Amino acid sequence: MRLMRLSRVAAIGLLFSLALAACVPMNAPRSPAEIAAAQSADALAQQGQFDQAAQAYLTLASQSSGHADSYRLLAAEAWRQEGQIERAAPVLASIKRQRLSGDEPLRLDLLQAELALSQHDAATALRLTTQPNVTVPAGMQMRLLELRARAMVASGDDWGAARTRVQMDDQLNGYDHAQNRQQVLDLLGKLGVDPLKQRAAAMKPGDRMLPWVNEALSRLGVVVAQAQPELQQPVGTLLPGADANVREGYKVPSQVALLLPGDGNYAAASASIREGFFAAYLDAGRNHAPRPSVRVYDSKGTADGATKAYQQAVSDGARLVVGPLTRGEVAAVFGQGQLPVPVLALNHPDDRQLPSGDASEFGLLPETEGAQAADHMIERGLRRAYVMVSDDDFAQRAAGAFKAELAARGGELAGMVVLPTGATSYAGAIAGQHLPTSPTAPATDASAATPAAPVTNGTGDTGDTGIFISMRPLQARLLIPQLRIAQVTLPVVATSHVYEGSDDAAANRDLDGVEFCDAPWLFDAQPGLPNHDDMAARLPSASGGGARLFAFGMDAWSLVPYLDWLRAHPGSYVPGASGQLTADQFGRVRRMLIWAKFQDGLAHPLGGNLQMDDVPSNMPPATIEPAPSSSSSNDAAQPVSG
Numbered sequence: 001m002r003l004m005r006l007s008r009v010a011a012i013g014l015l016f017s018l019a020l021a022a023c024v025p026m027n028a029p030r031s032p033a034e035i036a037a038a039q040s041a042d043a044l045a046q047q048g049q050f051d052q053a054a055q056a057y058l059t060l061a062s063q064s065s066g067h068a069d070s071y072r073l074l075a076a077e078a079w080r081q082e083g084q085i086e087r088a089a090p091v092l093a094s095i096k097r098q099r100l101s102g103d104e105p106l107r108l109d110l111l112q113a114e115l116a117l118s119q120h121d122a123a124t125a126l127r128l129t130t131q132p133n134v135t136v137p138a139g140m141q142m143r144l145l146e147l148r149a150r151a152m153v154a155s156g157d158d159w160g161a162a163r164t165r166v167q168m169d170d171q172l173n174g175y176d177h178a179q180n181r182q183q184v185l186d187l188l189g190k191l192g193v194d195p196l197k198q199r200a201a202a203m204k205p206g207d208r209m210l211p212w213v214n215e216a217l218s219r220l221g222v223v224v225a226q227a228q229p230e231l232q233q234p235v236g237t238l239l240p241g242a243d244a245n246v247r248e249g250y251k252v253p254s255q256v257a258l259l260l261p262g263d264g265n266y267a268a269a270s271a272s273i274r275e276g277f278f279a280a281y282l283d284a285g286r287n288h289a290p291r292p293s294v295r296v297y298d299s300k301g302t303a304d305g306a307t308k309a310y311q312q313a314v315s316d317g318a319r320l321v322v323g324p325l326t327r328g329e330v331a332a333v334f335g336q337g338q339l340p341v342p343v344l345a346l347n348h349p350d351d352r353q354l355p356s357g358d359a360s361e362f363g364l365l366p367e368t369e370g371a372q373a374a375d376h377m378i379e380r381g382l383r384r385a386y387v388m389v390s391d392d393d394f395a396q397r398a399a400g401a402f403k404a405e406l407a408a409r410g411g412e413l414a415g416m417v418v419l420p421t422g423a424t425s426y427a428g429a430i431a432g433q434h435l436p437t438s439p440t441a442p443a444t445d446a447s448a449a450t451p452a453a454p455v456t457n458g459t460g461d462t463g464d465t466g467i468f469i470s471m472r473p474l475q476a477r478l479l480i481p482q483l484r485i486a487q488v489t490l491p492v493v494a495t496s497h498v499y500e501g502s503d504d505a506a507a508n509r510d511l512d513g514v515e516f517c518d519a520p521w522l523f524d525a526q527p528g529l530p531n532h533d534d535m536a537a538r539l540p541s542a543s544g545g546g547a548r549l550f551a552f553g554m555d556a557w558s559l560v561p562y563l564d565w566l567r568a569h570p571g572s573y574v575p576g577a578s579g580q581l582t583a584d585q586f587g588r589v590r591r592m593l594i595w596a597k598f599q600d601g602l603a604h605p606l607g608g609n610l611q612m613d614d615v616p617s618n619m620p621p622a623t624i625e626p627a628p629s630s631s632s633s634n635d636a637a638q639p640v641s642g
Contacts, residue, residue: 034064041074050082058091069099076111085115103137110140113147122154142171153187159199162187166212169585174338178356185354188216197222211585219352223400225408226371229582229590232571235562249565249572256292256560257313259323260346261301266325272546273325273346275539276553280577283530289561292319299324303332314341320563322346322556334359344563346556348588355587360563362589364552364578366470369495369517370398372593373468374405376517377493382466386433386490387416388479390471398470398495414465419475426479430486436465437487466491469514473500477510491515496593501547502536505601512600517593521551521577523605525594529554529577551577559589 030038041056057075061068072095076088092111100108113128129148136144145168152161165184172180188196200213205227214224235249258277260270274296281294295316297309306329313321322344324330331349333339334356342358348365355361377385385406389395396418403413415433419426467483467490469476476498483492494516501522520526524533535550536543542550555576559566562574566583573582579591595606 030064030067034060034067037063038071045074045078045081050078051084054078054082054087069095070104073100073104073108073111077107080111080114085111085118089115103140106134106136106140106144110143110147113151117147117150117154120154122151125151126155142168149183158187158190162212163209166208173357175356178337178353181354181356184212185216185219188213189220191216193217193220193222196220200224215354215586223404225404226367226401227408228372228375229573229584229592230571231573231580231582231592233573234575235565235572236574249569250289250561251564252290252292252561253319254292255316255318255320256294257310257316257318257321257323258294258296258556259299259306259309259313259321259329260296260325261305261329262298264301266301268546269549270325272541272549273553273556275541276550276577277322277557278553279530279535279539279542279550280554280557292560297323299329301326301329303328305329307332307336310336310341310343320344320560322560330361342563344556344559346552360559360567360583360587360589362556362559362581364548364591366394366398366495366497367401368591369593370401370468370470371405372517373398373493373495374402374409374411376515376595377466377468377491378406378409378411380466380491381464382491382493383411384414384465385411386414386435386465386467388429388433388467388469388471389416389418390421390475391418392421392471394497395470395495399468402468402470419471419479421472421475424478426482427486430482430488435467435483435486435488436490438489466493468493470495470497472497473508473511476514477507480514481510496548499596499603501544503602507601508598508603509601511598513598515595515597515606516603518596518603519548519551519578520594520605521554522547523594523596523603525605526575526577528575548578554578555581 037056037060041053041060044050044053044056054075057071057078061071061075064071072091076085076091076095079085079088079091088111092108092115095108097105097108109128109131113125116122116124116128125147129144129151145164149161149164149168152158152164162184165180165187168180169177169184191199196213196217200210200217203210203213214226217224237248258274260274261267262270278294281291295313295318297313299306299309306324306326309324310321310333318341320342321333323346324333325346327347327350330345330347331351331353333343333345334349334353335351339357339359343355343360345355345359345361345363347363348361374385377383385402387399387402389399399416403416406413415435417429417433419429467488469479469492471479471494476494480492483489492514494514496516496518498511498514498516499518499522521529521532524531532542532547536547539550540546555574555578558574558576559581562572563583566572566574566581566589567587570585571582573580573592575581576591579593581589581591583589596603597606598604
């Protein structure tokens with residue numbers, strides 16, 4: 001990649017103004033005529049007339065022996081900005097380094113490094129960009145790192161180049177950010193799966209490169225373990241001595257756009273998310289914080305519809321866009337390159353591109369549940385696991401994440417079987433797994449504080465063993481009784497898919513003892529949120545299968561005031577309806593779910609609720625109405641008021 005566009009455009013005026021001021025030694029005064037000529041050359045550079053500026057600086061160099069080398073340096077920099085650094089080669093060769101001062105020697109090194117790269121002299125470029133004990137001004141750090149990364153690539157050091165580009169990640173935005181991130185992953189991908197695995201295995205958990213290596217492995221088709229986030233402090237903590245309306249990290253834009261499909265296959269899901277979003281938005285009676293106006297746009301469920309809705313929202317004055325919903329829509333919006341307004345996407349793109357700049361991603365991923373199920377089993381002492389999942393996509397993805405996390409935590413996969421959806425008998429599959437049996441033991445109490453008692457498989461072998469399942473309730477209600485008939489009483493841990501979202505004691509009695517992870521709001525386990533049962537009684541979209549999407553919509557609003565804070569403060573989290581929400585370094589919002597268990601056919605949370613010492617109140621009081629939305633000629637835009 002050539003040097004960043006950002007440095008070429010935004011910093012031109014500052015570069016030449018500061019360079020001109022810094023290049024003149026204090027003991028070599030300039031005449032009024034020289035000062036005027038230098039200012040004229042500087043003006044040409046700021047106007048983008050770089051060739052003319054270079055010629056003007058060279059004229060000054062020929063007329064001012066005391067400042068000749070400084071003017072030659074400025075001429076070379078002007079040609080670089082013109083994209084013609086080769087023309088600067090003889091000028092650079094004529095500069096006497098000892099006559100330079102301030103940051104001029106470093107600027108000379110950077111020009112010579114860039115010239116060396118253009119001449120395929122990687123060794124010289126690498127030497128010039130890796131010199132020890134060199135103080136680099138903040139304004140030059142990105143250019144130095146960019147040249148160093150290019151020199152490393154030219155030298156065959158893809159790993160070093162990737163590490164250098166990771167150093168640049170926090171300082172870039174927009175298109176440059178997206179481009180740099182893609183280059184990091186491309187460089188790592190060139191190393192191959194096995195070398196990346198070896199490097200990952202040798203890294204400590206806090207290594208800055210580890211998430212990038214895992215991301216590269218994922219793109220190469222490897223399911224990798226993802227360390228669970230460390231939740232340190234909830235957002236919204238009342239600031240000491242502050243009034244009730246001043247909460248740490250709270251910041252809302254003046255106008256928010258919500259992009260969701262209005263009809264078609266996604267209409268039902270959109271309705272639950274939209275109603276959850278506004279239920280949380282309107283549940284505003286607990287503090288005096290401001291709220292934005294919110295406007296809903298129909299994204300049509302298509303890539304073209306999503307990009308048009310985004311562009312219309314920006315045109316209408318939105319300062320944050322929440323959505324769109326489908327993976328294809330998200331990829332299309334992200335694919336626009338420069339996003340003039342930040343985005344909180346409600347899914348992850350199907351092309352696996354990383355969010356860049358101010359973009360964030362938030363989704364209900366089955367991989368999250370599979371990984372947390374593995375952690376849960378390990379923490380209970382169940383280090384050997386049998387995996388029994390349906391053939392649905394969500395179950396396969398959850399199983400892959402479960403196996404990766406289990407292996408990373410030192411666990412052992414004892415066996416795996418995929419149970420076809422629609423089958424009614426699983427006796428053959430159960431027998432084929434050679435699951436340990438316990439002829440006289442009662443069904444295992446999966447909620448015990450200590451690991452389940454070891455069971456045997458008839459050969460004397462014992463082990464702390466459990467079963468992981470991921471399937472719909474009907475299939476689980478068939479499987480669990482058949483396991484008991486086969487005298488398999490191992491603890492069973494499941495994903496949220498095993499629970500329909502509402503109680504049915506008669507139907508779920510067959511699931512007694514099964515533990516599963518789920519959204520805390522379904523069990524009113526997160527204080528500070530609207531009561532689930534009350535909301536479900538008023539809004540059908542908040543009950544049954546739509547309850548999790550409703551909670552997801554609530555969290556989409558809850559994240560709005562804290563997106564910037566989460567990204568800037570690792571370890572902070574939003575106590576949300578769908579889980580504890582925190583952001584990783586890539587702008588992806590991750591969830592920590594709670595655990596529940598079926599007892600007498602009813603689902604109960606394990607360990608009580610998630611009471612915090614200081615639960616944030618994200619909403620303003622109910623007496624404050626949202627600002628009315630302006631009308632629009634676009635049929636996709638639907639004004640929403642409180």
